[in-house]
Amino acid sequence: MSEWVHVAELKELTRRKKKQVIVDGRPVALFLIDGEVFALDDVCVHKERFLTKGTILDGQVICPGHQWKFDPRSGRPEDQPGCQATWPVQVSDSGAVLVGTVPATPRESSGLEDTPDVAAAGSERP
Template structure:
């Protein structure tokens, strides 16, 4: 049995990020928030696991996305919520020729 082939979805041009450094895109039918921090782009399932609020409407601060619902802070690298056991689904990203690609499959989170 062969391993599944990773499917990448072209989303937006890196140059299209505005001053707020975030965008909401569709990846394989799912809402995904993109956050640009320095040269990196991080991708989160947009709907918060806690309050079902849009993370796109949240704030990026000190390496975390802060949910507008109850201000849970999700680590940009891992998706784990500060001081919580829960984890927001995240997606791998890559930039090819100025286009941001997002994996169609969320990362498997460490337990």
């Protein structure tokens, strides 16, 4: 059962458009894009860099590690394998940003992670 955690204030996102928060011990990236707040796993499915250290370009999240482009709504990288988990987000009238404790869509391995135990989930290895 998903619960809601108050992780940030909307005004913390208005300038930099991004912020890392921790939900249930897991780093989650908040992005403010065209007035909407999105929450994705912050750890990139490719090489485990933080998406919040990247930038937002044309409505997409650009990972700093290898410039993979993610759709913030689906968590999918353009023309690349894997998928960031996406998390449910609510913004209250008072500007509180709440994130659900259970992902809305699951993380899918890219098969390219450097950390074997991360990579092992959902990908074949000899």
